[in-house]
Amino acid sequence: MTDDKRPDEQVQAAGPTAVDNPDAVDAPDGVDSPNGTGPAGDPPPLVTPPADTVPGEVVLRLTDVVKTFPGVRALDGVQLEVRAGEVHCLLGQNGAGKSTLIKILSGAHQPDSGQVEWLGEAVSFGNPQAAMKAGIATIYQELDLVEDLSVGENAFLGHEPKQFGFVRRGYMARRTREILARLGHPEIPPRRMVRTLPSAGKQIVSMARALSHEARLIIMDEPSAVLAHDEVGNLFRIIRELTAQGIAVIYISHRMEEIREIGDRVTVLKDGRTTAANLPARTTPTRDLVSRMTGRTIEYVFPDRPADAPAGDELLQVRQLAREGEFADVSLSVHAGEIVGIAGLVGSGRSELLETIFGARRASSGTVSMAGRQVRPGSVGAAVRAGMGMAPEERKSQALLLGEPVYRNVTLATFTRWARLGFTDAGRERAEANEVADRLELRPRDVRRPVRTLSGGNQQKVVVGRWLLGDTKLLLLDEPTRGVDVGARAELYQVIRALAARGVGVLLVSSEVPEVLGLADRVLVMREGRVVHEAPAGELDEDTVLDLVMAGSLMEGAPA
Amino acid sequence: MTERTETAAPAAAAPPADRPTPVSPAPAGAPAHKGAGAPGNGNGRWSGDAGESFRRNLGLVGVLVVLIIIGIITRPDLYGDMNWVGDNIMSILTLASVVGVVTVGMTFVIIGGGIDLSVGAIVALAGVWSTTVATQSYGAGGMIFTAIVVAVCVGLVNGFLISYGRLVPFIATLAMLVAARGLAAEISDKQTQVSNNATINGIASNDILGIPVLVYILAGVVAAGWVLLNRTTFGRRTVAVGGNPEAARLAGINVRRHSMLLYALSGLCCGIAAIMLTAQANSAQAAMANLYELDAIAAAIIGGTLLSGGRGTIVGSLLGVIIFATITNLFAINGLSTEAQNMVKGGIIVAAVLVQQFRFKSLTQLLARNKLSSTN
Ligand SMILES: Nc1ncnc2c1ncn2[C@@H]1O[C@H](COP(=O)(O)OP(=O)(O)OP(=O)(O)O)[C@@H](O)[C@H]1O
Ligand SMILES: [Mg+2]
Numbered sequence: 001m002t003d004d005k006r007p008d009e010q011v012q013a014a015g016p017t018a019v020d021n022p023d024a025v026d027a028p029d030g031v032d033s034p035n036g037t038g039p040a041g042d043p044p045p046l047v048t049p050p051a052d053t054v055p056g057e058v059v060l061r062l063t064d065v066v067k068t069f070p071g072v073r074a075l076d077g078v079q080l081e082v083r084a085g086e087v088h089c090l091l092g093q094n095g096a097g098k099s100t101l102i103k104i105l106s107g108a109h110q111p112d113s114g115q116v117e118w119l120g121e122a123v124s125f126g127n128p129q130a131a132m133k134a135g136i137a138t139i140y141q142e143l144d145l146v147e148d149l150s151v152g153e154n155a156f157l158g159h160e161p162k163q164f165g166f167v168r169r170g171y172m173a174r175r176t177r178e179i180l181a182r183l184g185h186p187e188i189p190p191r192r193m194v195r196t197l198p199s200a201g202k203q204i205v206s207m208a209r210a211l212s213h214e215a216r217l218i219i220m221d222e223p224s225a226v227l228a229h230d231e232v233g234n235l236f237r238i239i240r241e242l243t244a245q246g247i248a249v250i251y252i253s254h255r256m257e258e259i260r261e262i263g264d265r266v267t268v269l270k271d272g273r274t275t276a277a278n279l280p281a282r283t284t285p286t287r288d289l290v291s292r293m294t295g296r297t298i299e300y301v302f303p304d305r306p307a308d309a310p311a312g313d314e315l316l317q318v319r320q321l322a323r324e325g326e327f328a329d330v331s332l333s334v335h336a337g338e339i340v341g342i343a344g345l346v347g348s349g350r351s352e353l354l355e356t357i358f359g360a361r362r363a364s365s366g367t368v369s370m371a372g373r374q375v376r377p378g379s380v381g382a383a384v385r386a387g388m389g390m391a392p393e394e395r396k397s398q399a400l401l402l403g404e405p406v407y408r409n410v411t412l413a414t415f416t417r418w419a420r421l422g423f424t425d426a427g428r429e430r431a432e433a434n435e436v437a438d439r440l441e442l443r444p445r446d447v448r449r450p451v452r453t454l455s456g457g458n459q460q461k462v463v464v465g466r467w468l469l470g471d472t473k474l475l476l477l478d479e480p481t482r483g484v485d486v487g488a489r490a491e492l493y494q495v496i497r498a499l500a501a502r503g504v505g506v507l508l509v510s511s512e513v514p515e516v517l518g519l520a521d522r523v524l525v526m527r528e529g530r531v532v533h534e535a536p537a538g539e540l541d542e543d544t545v546l547d548l549v550m551a552g553s554l555m556e557g558a559p560a
Numbered sequence: 561m562t563e564r565t566e567t568a569a570p571a572a573a574a575p576p577a578d579r580p581t582p583v584s585p586a587p588a589g590a591p592a593h594k595g596a597g598a599p600g601n602g603n604g605r606w607s608g609d610a611g612e613s614f615r616r617n618l619g620l621v622g623v624l625v626v627l628i629i630i631g632i633i634t635r636p637d638l639y640g641d642m643n644w645v646g647d648n649i650m651s652i653l654t655l656a657s658v659v660g661v662v663t664v665g666m667t668f669v670i671i672g673g674g675i676d677l678s679v680g681a682i683v684a685l686a687g688v689w690s691t692t693v694a695t696q697s698y699g700a701g702g703m704i705f706t707a708i709v710v711a712v713c714v715g716l717v718n719g720f721l722i723s724y725g726r727l728v729p730f731i732a733t734l735a736m737l738v739a740a741r742g743l744a745a746e747i748s749d750k751q752t753q754v755s756n757n758a759t760i761n762g763i764a765s766n767d768i769l770g771i772p773v774l775v776y777i778l779a780g781v782v783a784a785g786w787v788l789l790n791r792t793t794f795g796r797r798t799v800a801v802g803g804n805p806e807a808a809r810l811a812g813i814n815v816r817r818h819s820m821l822l823y824a825l826s827g828l829c830c831g832i833a834a835i836m837l838t839a840q841a842n843s844a845q846a847a848m849a850n851l852y853e854l855d856a857i858a859a860a861i862i863g864g865t866l867l868s869g870g871r872g873t874i875v876g877s878l879l880g881v882i883i884f885a886t887i888t889n890l891f892a893i894n895g896l897s898t899e900a901q902n903m904v905k906g907g908i909i910v911a912a913v914l915v916q917q918f919r920f921k922s923l924t925q926l927l928a929r930n931k932l933s934s935t936n
Contacts, residue, residue, distance in 0.1 A: 360810055384812030392810055399810065401803040403871055412800060413811040419793045466811070 056084030059248050060105070060217060065114030067100055067272075069453060072444065074100040076272035077114070082217065087239060087249045089259045089281055092269035093293050093485040094457030095443045098252050099141050101269070102219045105250075106138035107131035119216075129158060137215035139206050141222045141252075141456045141483065142396050145194050152176035152190035155208040179208045182241075184234040199394055200227055200346040207235075218242060219250040222456065224258055225482045227511070230345065236262050254457070254485050255512075256286055268292040294487050302518035303497040305538075312336030313371070315505040316388075316474050318357060321366030326352040327529035330366070334474060334505040339496065341508045341520030341537065343545050349529035350509045351393050354476045357507070358390040359383040370474065384413065387473030391464045391480055393509075399463040400451050407433035407447040409462050414470040436465040439495055441488050456483045464492065474505045481515065493519055513545050525549055613873050616864045620879040623912075627886045635893050648889065650772060656885035657778040658683075658836045659855045660878060664785040665829030666856040667877040671789070672822040673802035673869030674729040678718060679830050680852035681740035686711040686834035687844035688744040691753040700759035707838075708831035714740055715827020719820030733823075737853070744846035752845040755838055764839035774836055781832060786874040798822065803870025858905070859884055862912045883908070 060082040067075040075097045082088045090098045103109040104116065107125030116123055118134060125131040131138070145154045152169075153160070155176050160167045176190035185204050188197070194205060203223065210218050224232045239249055239262055253259060259266060263281030267274060268289060275292045316334040321327070327349035334340045344350045355361045357368050362378035369375060376382040383390075392398035401409055408415070410433040418425045418432075433447045440461040444454075451462055464480050477496070481489050496519065500506055510516050516523055517537050525533040525548040533548050632639045639645060662679050669676045689695065690707040698706075714736065721732040755761055766773050789795035797818050800808040809815045833852075838844045861867060862883065863876025884905060891901040 358810070380809055381812050381814050390810060397804070397806060399804075399807050401800055401807060401870065403803060404799065408796070412807070412813075415796055416793050422792045422794060424791060424793055424796055 056086060056246065056248070058082070059084050059119055061115075061117040062101075063115040063117070065101070065104065065116065066112045067097075067104060067109060068112050071449075072453070074272055075104070075111070075114075077274070078269065078272065079274040079277055080267050081278060082248050082250060084216070084248050085243045085246045086264040087243055087251050087262050087281075089263040089266045090250060090252045090269060091259065091266055091289060091293055093443075094461075094483070094488060095455040096269040096293070097272040098269060099221055099455060100272075102138060102140075102221055102250065102252070105131065105136055105217075105219060106140075107136075132159070132213055132215075135214065135216035136219065137210040137213045137217070138219040139203075139210050139221060139223055141225075143199070143202050143206055145202055145205055145209075147195040148193065150191045150193055151180075151188055151197070151205050151208070154194050154205050155179065155190075155212045157209065159213070175212070176208065179211050180204070182211070183207055183238060198347055198351075200231060203227060207238075211238075215247065217248045217250065219252075221252045222254070222483050223251075224253055224255065225479075227346065232258065254483065254489070256289070256486070270295065290486060293485070303494050305521060306501065312338060312503060312505070315371060316357070316507065317369045317372075319367045319369075321353070321356060321363050321368065323352060323356055323361060324364045327356075327526070330526075330531055332524060332531065332534075334507050336473070336503045336505050337500050338522065339500050339506040339508060339520045341510065341516035341523045342526055343510070343513055343516045343523055344526035344549055346511060348526040348549070350526055351478050353526070354390060354478050354507065354509055355392070357383075358388055358476055360390070360392075387471065388476060389413065389467030389470075389472040389474070390476040391467060391478060393478040393482075395459050395463045395482075399466075400459060402452040403450055405448045406437070406442070406451055406454070406462055409451050410436050410447070410465050411469065413466055417470060432469055433465075436468050437461075439468065439491070440465050441491055457485055457488065460484050461488065461492070468495065468499070472504060474507065475499065477506060477508045477510075479510055480508065481510070481512070513542050513549075517542060517545065613864055613871075613876065617873065617876050617879060620863065620876065620883065623883055624879065624886060627883065627890060631886075631890050631893065634890075638893060646770075648893070650770075650775065652882065652885045652889045653775045653778065654772050655888060656881045657772075657774040658833045658840070658849075659852060659859065659884070660778045660881040661781045661829050661833045661836065662849075662852055663856040663859045663877045663881050664781050664874060665826035666853075667785070667860045667863070667865055667872050667874060668789065668798055669729075669822050669826045670857070670860055670865050670867060671802045671869060671872040672798045672819055673805060674722065674819060674822060675733065675857070675867075676715075676718065676823060676826045677730065677733040677853045678714070678736035678740055679826060679856055680849040681737045681744070682711050682714050682827055682830040683834045683837060683849035683852060684844070684846055685714060685740040685744040685747075686831045687838045687848055688748045688753060688846055690834065691755050691838060691844040692747065696755070696757060700757050703755075703757060703760055703838075704835055707834045708828060711827040711831030711834060712824050713827070715824040715830070716820065718827070719823030722823065723816040723820040741846055748844070748846050750846060752843050754843045760835065760839050761842050762839070763836060764842075774840070777832065777836060781829065782874060782878050789874055794821075799870060801869075855881075855884060858909050862909060 058081055060080070062078055062080040065075055065078045065080075066073070078097065078101055080088075080090075080101070090101065092098050100109065104111050105125075107128045107130050110124060110126070116125075118136070123134065125134065125136075128138075146157065149157070152172050152175075156172050161171050161175070162168065173190040177186065180186055180188050180190070183204055185201075188201060188204060194202060197205065207220075207223065210220075223235060227235060236258075239251070243249060251259075251263060259281055266276075266279045266281045266284065266289065268276040268279070270293055279289070312335040314333050315336045315338075316332075318330060318332045321330045330353055332340070342350050342353070352361060356363050359368075359375065359378055359380045359382060367374055368377065368383075370386040370388065373386070375386045375388075396402070401412070407430045411418075411429040414432070415424055415429055418428045430447055436442075437445055437447055442454075442458055442461050442465075451459055454462070460481070460483050464477065467475055475496075480496070481492055484492060496506055496508075508516065508520060517540060520537045523533075523535060523537045523540055523545070524531050525545060527549060638648070662683065666676055666679060686707040689710045690703040695703055695706045718733055718736050721727045721736075722729050725732070763773050763777075768776065789798065797808070797813055800811070800813055801815050801818050801822075805815050833849070834844070837848055841848070859880030860872065860877045861880070863873065863878070863880035865872030865877060887905060887908065888901060891898070891904075
């Protein structure tokens with residue numbers, strides 16, 4: 001379908017700044033011979049602004065890669081060129097095909113057509129082992145650790161150091177310790193069971209796994225989504241070390257600041273196609289990047305706070321809540337119509353606090369009341385009946401039924417309300433789910449698809465969307481925008497603000513300080529399990545919050 | 561699980577009439593299935609996992625057809641006689657009826673993330689308890705009531721141990737298997753207890769319109785099971801609890817109570833099966849329903865129920881049971897030994913699982929390729 005259409009589409013997609021120099025591309029390295037690989041009708045090559053040419057040689061080149069899933073063309077002709085020693089960023093909306101692309105590079109999927117050239121040779125990785133052997137290591141968007149193995153066993157999974165057929169456990173632990181130290185986390189014990197780590201710790205382990213290979217290309221699919229601010233700094237330091245050794249990095253993130261900071265070049269995907277390639281990461285205006293991703297320009301702004309301070313009644317009252325080893329002596333309140341943000345590092349006890357308020361964990365002391373009435377502790381059912389809803393931190397393990405259709409996931413907490421005499425009302429459920437899907441711009445829009453087939457960001461929308469239904473009075477949001485793209489994020493902020501305007505109270509946990517400051521009315525800062533500061537959001541700035549938040553290690557908050 | 565399987569469901573398990581059928585009006589401006597800004601995506605309707613289980617069930621029907629063809633080839637003489645064919649179909653269904661009822665309960669338990677090894681033992685205990693002299697003195701009603709109450713109670717105990725006592729389902733129900741058979745032997749004093757109740761015995765010997773009562777019971781239980789799984793909040797909770805217990809819990813579902821109820825439901829099915837089996841044998845004894853747990857689990861798995869929970873269909877389980885009954889029948893009409901038959905059954909279980917794993921992977925890839933070439 002594409003052969004005759006593609007050229008002009010690209011011209012159109014490439015936009016004014018990009019087409020300036022269409023001929024400059026293949027000149028520098030000469031390896032590129034589009035006539036040999038491209039389809040008949042040979043599209044004009046995409047842009048490589050010559051000013052920003054990265055010195056390293058091309059290690060990876062993708063030409064016209066296509067990947068189809070039943071009912072979806074996830075990749076529809078992708079071009080990508082990665083050079084040694086560069087950080088190549090992939091940008092694109094939720095569902096644009098970024099994760100699918102990297103799964104092809106890592107051997108988890110096979111392309112339907114198109115060419116993958118690795119170190120100058122056409123390759124097709126039949127499985128992840130093949131890709132790892134060839135020197136491509138991947139950190140997936142969704143954690144893929146074996147929970148019941150140790151940190152070290154996970155890091156070396158599939159390529160354990162062996163001698164006479166036995167795993168060299170001591171050596172493996174030592175190597176793991178080295179890698180973890182290099183990652184800035186010497187405190188994680190290599191023999192610790194992965195299950196017992198908090199999710200940021202798990203992210204470190206999957207990073208350790210990537211480093212345990214002698215990789216020439218490391219792919220990172222939204223690694224920062226689960227990391228706190230200081231962790232991201234750490235990650236960047238490691239990335240710089242890697243690239244200094246000539247290792248190439250493909251970096252996916254929805255956060256523009258990160259791309260500016262760490263990226264060298266950017267390739268933009270939209271609906272499975274490359275709409276712009278090899279743009280300079282630091283100098284390309286955000287407006288251009290966003291318009292290539294979305295086809296429109298989106299202002300990345302927070303909705304205005306209502307001028308008059310929220311005067312709603314007190315909705316949630318938490319008194320001296322504590323949970324041994326996690327947090328202590330937390331008192332807070334949320335009024336109807338108010339958004340309260342909690343800032344803090346991963347491991348500061350934020351998620352645990354939220355789960356305890358919601359009854360998913362049992363407090364060791366203290367009380368939780370809704371509208372003046374105490375909520376039975378340790379019972380999610382009681383919390384839900386009292387009007388609470390929570391979007392948990394880990395969507396895959398805590399929130400989704402992956403094989404079930406989207407609409408059933410959206411209505412998981414509410415389907416009983418529309419049921420009559422115990423019989424569910426699928427029509428009503430689909431209609432309600434459709435409405436949520438519209439509000440959150442779910443893509444693809446078909447609510448009958450299994451959630452498993454949605455991209456990460458769209459899965460996240462399902463998790464948050466669940467509590468937009470029913471008569472939720474208090475919304476507990478744990479990292480609600482994790483992995484959600486720029487456009488949908490703005491959308492989500494609007495939705496949250498609109499809910500508050502309707503009198504819903506919101507308690508928001510986010511690792512992104514600007515998000516907390518921009519969205520919340522009032523901010524609590526947590527450190528090491530305690531609330532150390534409380535102020536209206538307008539009186540705080542990012543630096544102040546970061547100062548308050550800092551210090552504290554990742555291992556806190558994990559059950560010993 | 562959804563519309564597609566509905567057509568394949570036997571006995572037209574129609575939802576009650578008060579269920580509002582039409583899709584409630586979507587909010588104004590609700591777009592069609594294609595996302596407005598997704599030109600590259602969404603060609604073709606998404607059939608999803610429902611389509612997958614539909615295809616799987618079709619595959620099972622295919623297996624059934626093959627078995628029947630083998631029957632025709634090996635015994636053309638019998639298959640020439642239409643009367644015999646009719647009778648044979650009824651005897652296959654009758655053979656499937658008792659295990660079929662147990663399998664419906666088992667399917668729920670497995671979808672809910674558990675396993676029930678004690679079903680055979682519960683059938684035996686309920687059968688024995690309902691045929692004691694004392695119970696029989698209360699007549700057919702008393703016997704049925706006793707069988708069902710005993711079986712549900714044992715199921716509740718299983719469920720309680722697993723949900724609140726935090727025992728692993730495998731261990732808890734294995735212990736119950738031993739204990740319930742022990743109790744059955746104790747009650748019956750290891751004797752065969754003859755049922756003197758004509759109504760009970762009649763369940764197995766009577767026909768209505770040429771179809772045995774046992775087959776009606778199977779149809780009723782299957783239909784009820786289908787409605788329960790696909791159309792009720794109970795069924796939805798079952799899938800949620802089995803598919804992701806943590807997600808279910810955080811959505812406000814009482815996971816423990818629900819898994820306890822699942823074992824009680826399995827018990828209920830065992831109670832019904834106990835009456836059916838007692839009627840067939842005109843007696844009950846502690847060794848009855850031997851290894852039913854294996855038959856039921858095997859049938860459910862062949863039918864596409866995921867052992868890890870969260871997915872499965874009643875129709876698939878029914879087809880699984882009927883396939884096993886047809887194999888048994890095939891061996892019987894050819895005069896072959898039960899030993900050979902068990903070996904073949906074992907092989908079929910392995911083959912079915914392998915074929916399913918392999919076929920669905922390659923099938924989706926094939927579909928993807930076709931779609932691609934047709935759009936190019
Ligand atoms: N296994 C699958 N089966 C069917 N469709 C799939 C499957 N995996 C991905 N898709 C679809 O392919 C498209 C691209 O998904 P992908 O995960 O690559 O997006 P993404 O760019 O990584 O998005 P995000 O930023 O949200 O992570 C989406 O429309 C998604 O629904
Ligand atoms: Mg992704």
